[in-house]
Amino acid sequence: MKLLRDDERRELLEAAREGGLHRSQAALDTLADKLPPAIRAKRVLQPTSELQLKQDVGLLADADLSPENEEGLRQWLAGAADASSAAGRARFGAIAARRFGLGAAPIDPIDARDELPQKIVITDKTVSFDFLLRGHEAGAAVGCVVVPVIEGGKASTGQAYGTAWLLTARHVVTCLHALHARPRGQKASPEDLGKQAIGARVHFSWSGPALRDEGVAVKALVAHSEDLDAAILELDAAPAGRAPLACDLRALAKPADEHSFVVNIIQHPRGKEKRVGLRANAVLDVTARDLFYFTDTDEGASGAPVMDDGWSVLALHRGASFVKGASYLGKTIGYANVGTRITAILAWLKAVAPEVHGAVRLRD
Template identity: 40%
Template sequence: MSPDVPEPPAGETKEEIIFRDDTVPFEFLLAGEAAGRAVARLKVTPYEAGAPLGPGGYPHAGTGWLVAPGLLVTNHHVVNARTRTAAGRAPVDPADLALQARNTRCRFDYGADAAAAATPPDEVAVAELLAWDEDLDYAVLRLADGPPRDPLRIAAAPLAVTPQEPVPVNIIQHPGGEPKRVALRNNLVYEADAKDVRYFTDTRGGSSGSPVLTDDWTVVALHRGTRRVEDIVYQGKTTAFVNVGTQISTIMQHLAEHSPAVHREIADAQALLGGRRPAEVV
């Protein structure tokens, strides 16, 4: 038997879905909070010739997240810790890159409440840089003392989108090195290919390395920056930029080819999360 719903005021009709149903289950909020526990603010001190850089060598901020117990993913350019110029980011000597990774500090549970607390959350040290690629812009770090919490679940296949079926994505991030924020609005994917996912979700400096997540909080891409575009209209306005991330499935394929031990550690952890056999994790 249908509930007795009052009639709307004169001139109005009963509620309708506008374009498409953008509602999500209430449990979406609870699952998002759990996902956020795997995301950390990173501070990376730049080194040169084995020593911290002098004036101007302040720590670079970024975001990272757990992909397996004790393994954290971020961008290569976050660990590279060099400011972008017109010519791009300066290359860092491999020995200095390893030093920068080992001196990275990860702060989990860094939200607005933690920022206002008299005692900030403890920072987690990094033991080593395990794998990286400059083109795909990823780096995998092993934590010296990983926090006891679940990693994020990652997608086994590339995200595919069509103009008829837009996909919303959400980004948990530390913009500007500030307390954790989540982008939930204006968040549709513009397009995706074998390597990249491009989306309108808001980010800014310090968001590099954030997980790009679908509404079930599965990571589909690693956020890395923005790209200038032309003739793109979103919500009735022309935009000059879209944000871009690397497909996580492409990163996993690269790890399988170049760092098989790291790939296997991640795949085994992901199999436990999703109830899949290790062979089913790309």
């Protein structure tokens, strides 16, 4: 007997799509760790997260009904709920409740006579109201970079999306892998990379492909680093009314716990409207080169500025990384987002393009 019926397979796929898992390869890779070894051994990396989701659910559905596989399904459902949006979490919770009799623990009603004056819950997370205004001003420097696909020196179909931001009045920084405009793990040839960079445009007013400004053309690929996954682009003209973001070169202490240090990310996920991650956004770790954090991002956010509550740049967001033993908001987390620290990028830039480095705006 199979682990899942056809209707249960369909319901799992629907719940995963509703929860956004079909758009996150990192989440699916983390969930794969919860599969029993016999099922996980059959898993093959797919070119898109949508295909990966179909394969993973198919492997679960076609597995034999056994105690080990039942436990793997239970753990996969719990992990999928944790990684999903609120709507997907509710769907996965309902599936788990039917299958395993699991449900949310009831909350005892509060006796009004026991109410207290207002309290700070753990630590004070409020910010000045001007935080919103300063964030809006910072967002003006962030744009969606649209990269044409060139193969063998000739224009191909499709285009790639990333996020870029003003490092100086005439220069933006983004992730090099966004300019490669290839599936994960693949790179454009040096010639194609150069043509794609010159053919890219940065749109600072962008609400998706159907609603956008004309964008600013790229004049030159000034410098790029595979190690830092960073690229500096010179624009044809300085976009009017948009100030470069300030870079923060202060030393960063390692966070003592999940409440001590947060970062905010303005981004263009999947080439869609500009969005900001600033709610569940604790920093996990700091190294000489990298910053690890739980701030939400999605494909297309590569190149986004990772900022503190003063809207100064601390890192260049580039992707996600598997982590072990991390927990956040009471849940065990198998991965964290990661960015290249701006201190490392500016040290590199000073060596390869000192004239650009000299024009960078630093935090007051």
